[in-house]
Amino acid sequence: VETMPGPRPDAVQAHRGASALAPENTIAAFRKAAEQGARWVELDVALLGDGTLVVIHDVTIDRTTSGSGSLSDMRRSDLDGLDAGSWFDGRFAGEPLPTLDAVIAELGALGLNANVEIKQHAHHRSLDQLVQTVQTAIAQRAPQTEIMISSFDPEALRAMHTLEPELEMAMLWGRPPEDWEAQLATIPARTIHMHFKALSIGLLEETSKRGIQVRAWTCNNPVQLVSFWDAGLAGVITDDPSLFLP
Numbered sequence: 001v002e003t004m005p006g007p008r009p010d011a012v013q014a015h016r017g018a019s020a021l022a023p024e025n026t027i028a029a030f031r032k033a034a035e036q037g038a039r040w041v042e043l044d045v046a047l048l049g050d051g052t053l054v055v056i057h058d059v060t061i062d063r064t065t066s067g068s069g070s071l072s073d074m075r076r077s078d079l080d081g082l083d084a085g086s087w088f089d090g091r092f093a094g095e096p097l098p099t100l101d102a103v104i105a106e107l108g109a110l111g112l113n114a115n116v117e118i119k120q121h122a123h124h125r126s127l128d129q130l131v132q133t134v135q136t137a138i139a140q141r142a143p144q145t146e147i148m149i150s151s152f153d154p155e156a157l158r159a160m161h162t163l164e165p166e167l168e169m170a171m172l173w174g175r176p177p178e179d180w181e182a183q184l185a186t187i188p189a190r191t192i193h194m195h196f197k198a199l200s201i202g203l204l205e206e207t208s209k210r211g212i213q214v215r216a217w218t219c220n221n222p223v224q225l226v227s228f229w230d231a232g233l234a235g236v237i238t239d240d241p242s243l244f245l246p
């Protein structure tokens, strides 16, 4: 039987959890990823106004919860009673908007590793507060839980690296800049996470030669990546990990 080239299971990350099948960035989405056999989830983190670190993509809760308003105007108690599931499907009614602490605890139980994407939001005035809060949360992880950090913000990667020099870091670029090699030399990351439509065999040859790993987001069709695995693509971030898992 001919099989399509594909990633190893460790190379598949569930984007915001298995967000094609459950509400993004919720425990339900991470549980679904684990059920599908994923070993890694990607999730987005941001601060509320009171410094609580939550798992959410947007800068407001409007799109992904029953509530409305900006993260910067919220505190931890405002999470009580929020429904982060119904917008996706009634079956997920009452699903909480989780803190990173709650997610880290659940990852251990689910046997998942996590790519924690640190969001750059205008209300994140203190980068030190942000990365220290991430550090405190991930310090609670189970011994078997692996964590990596990614961000579109090189400053966040630099600040995080100072606190946690052992963690794998990935620089996020939609399309890597022409001078990606020079830029990466100033960032403590040996990994690029980029949009899959900007991938090329030539880029993968250049990155491989230099010992730089590349993962591609957000791809939900294995055919689109088939030519890139043999060229050294290191991983995929997908809304539906089952598409890429054996």
Ligand code: G3P
Binding pocket: 015, 042, 044, 057, 117, 150, 172, 193, 217, 218, 237
């Ligand atoms: O980690 C890749 C991807 O999550 C970056 O884009 O907007 O989905 O967080 P976004």
Ligand code: MG
Binding pocket: 042, 043, 044, 117
């Ligand atoms: Mg993300």
